Amino acid sequence: MHLQGHEAHEASETEVTLAVQSADPERHLRALRDWLAREDAFRGRLRLLDRPVRDGEMGGVLDVLAVSLGSGGAGALLVQALSAWLGQRGADVSVTVTAPDGREVTIDVRRTQDPLAVVREVERLTAPPRD
Numbered sequence: 001m002h003l004q005g006h007e008a009h010e011a012s013e014t015e016v017t018l019a020v021q022s023a024d025p026e027r028h029l030r031a032l033r034d035w036l037a038r039e040d041a042f043r044g045r046l047r048l049l050d051r052p053v054r055d056g057e058m059g060g061v062l063d064v065l066a067v068s069l070g071s072g073g074a075g076a077l078l079v080q081a082l083s084a085w086l087g088q089r090g091a092d093v094s095v096t097v098t099a100p101d102g103r104e105v106t107i108d109v110r111r112t113q114d115p116l117a118v119v120r121e122v123e124r125l126t127a128p129p130r131d
Contacts, residue, residue: 014126015100016078017049017064022093032095033065035085041077042067064098075126082107082122099125 020028029048036042045068069075082095086107094108105121 013068013070015066015068017066017098019064019096028093029065032085036081039081041074069126075123079122097122097125
């Protein structure tokens with residue numbers, strides 16, 4: 001496992017994972033991590049996670065980027081940063097955001113044209129599940 005930062009986080013924080021779908025997902029996942037690390041709100045809250053090594057593979061492959069979201073609008077900031085990042089990448093890249101309970105939403109360049117809809121979906125993911 002690779003760690004981008006390792007600060008203690010409040011128990012009330014939510015950790016979402018981001019998976020990139022593209023022709024070169026590992027390169028794009030690293031680029032996304034670097035992009036998000038520019039935001040003060042995400043410094044020390046990003047972790048690149050390897051998936052287990054499979055038979056015949058030489059080493060681990062980066063699979064997801066874990067993002068710890070605190071309170072204070074970090075979910076909305078994440079959506080804004082994702083929208084800007086995707087807008088610079090082109091139509092061949094999308095990002096799936098997954099909440100700890102397994103709910104997920106996939107964001108691609110076409111959907112960033114309606115950023116309010118994307119914000120609502122990611123905020124729904126970061127909100128506590130309803131009983």
